[in-house]
Amino acid sequence: MQxxxxxxxxxxxxxxxxxxxxxxxxxxxxxPKEVSTVLDVGCNTGRGGxxxxxxxxxxxxxxxxxxxxxxxxxxxxxxxxxxxxYSTEIPAEDNxxxxxxxxxxxxxxxxxxxxKTLAEMFRTLKxxxxxxxxxxxxxxxxxxxxxxxxxxxxxxxxxxxxxxxIKLKMMGYSNVKVYGSGKTSRYLGYTFPLLSLYGxxxxxxxxx
Numbered sequence: 534m535q536x537x538x539x540x541x542x543x544x545x546x547x548x549x550x551x552x553x554x555x556x557x558x559x560x561x562x563x564x565p566k567e568v569s570t571v572l573d574v575g576c577n578t579g580r581g582g583x584x585x586x587x588x589x590x591x592x593x594x595x596x597x598x599x600x601x602x603x604x605x606x607x608x609x610x611x612x613x614x615x616x617x618x619y620s621t622e623i624p625a626e627d628n629x630x631x632x633x634x635x636x637x638x639x640x641x642x643x644x645x646x647x648x649k650t651l652a653e654m655f656r657t658l659k660x661x662x663x664x665x666x667x668x669x670x671x672x673x674x675x676x677x678x679x680x681x682x683x684x685x686x687x688x689x690x691x692x693x694x695x696x697x698x699i700k701l702k703m704m705g706y707s708n709v710k711v712y713g714s715g716k717t718s719r720y721l722g723y724t725f726p727l728l729s730l731y732g733x734x735x736x737x738x739x740x741x
Contacts, residue, residue: 534643537599537619541641544687548578548603552716556636557581559714559723560665561588563737568631569593572657574620575638579607585634586611595630597623621649628659635666637733640688647690651704658740664706667714667735668692674729694734706738 541547561584564571569592573582576596585592596612597620598604604615616624620635620642633654642650654664669683671691676682683691694711701709712723715733728734 537641538601540687540689542600542602544641547637547687550637553577553580553636554584555719556667556714557584557634558588559718559735560634560636561585563663563665563735564632565663568663570630570632570659571595572597572623572625572630572633572654573612574633574635574654575641576603576607576612576615578603579611581634581636582611583608595625619646620653621646623653623657625657627656628662629657630662631659632663632665633658635664637667637669639666639692640668640683640690642690644690647692648700648704651701651706655704655706655740660740662740664701664738664740665735667733668697670694670715670728670731670734672729673732675732694728694736697736701736701738705740707741708737708739710737711735712737 571592571594573594574597576582576598582594593613595614596607597616599619601617604617607615671683671693698709712735713725713728713731714735715731717731
C-alpha cells in the first residue's frame with residue numbers, strides 16, 4: 534500500500550485542475566455568513582483558499598496537506614497556519630473550526646481511513662459548524678457509458694451519494710444534503726434532479 538505522500542505527489546493534475554476556482558466559489562455560496570475559521574483539507578497549492586480569501590478577506594484559513602512541497606507553495610497572505618499531516622489525525626483542539634472544506638479529497642483516502650477522517654472533521658468542527666466536501670460521482674452516466682471508474686491512480690476509494698449521506702448521519706452530522714458539482718454545474722446549476730448527470734457532487738453536513 535502506497536503512502537499518501539507518494540500517491541498524491543505524482544498527481545500533478547490536481548495542481549492545475551481548471552475547475553478548482555469555480556469549486557471554491559461554490560463552497561463559498563454554502564458557507565454560513567458568520568464563519569470566521571476554516572480548515573481547508575487537502576489544500577494543495579492554495580488556489581482554492583485564495584478564492585475564499587478574496588471573497589472574504591476576514592477569513593482565517595488553515596491549510597492541511599500531506600505533500601510538504603505543496604505546503605511550501607501556499608500563499609502566506611491567504612493561510613494563517615499550515616499543517617503537514619493526515620486528516621485521520623488532525624492536530625487541532627476539539628471545536629476549532631466554523632467550517633471544514635475538502636474539495637475532491639476523500640477519494641484520495643483508503644477506505645479504512647474515510648470514517649476516521651469524517652470523525653476527525655466532526656471532532657474539530659465547532660457546534661453549529663459546517664462540513665463541505667466534493668468527490669467524483671460513481672453514478673456519473675458519462676463514466677458508465679465509457680465503462681470507466683472513479684478508481685485509479687491517486688483515487689483509492691469511491692463514494693456513492695446515498696451511502697455517503699448515511700455515513701455522515703451515522704457519524705453524527707445533521708442537515709445532510711447533496712448537490713451536483715463539477716463542470717456540469719456550469720450549465721445545469723447544482724440542483725438539477727438527475728444527479729447522475731454530474732461528474733462530481735457536493736455534500737453538505739452540519740454539526741448541531
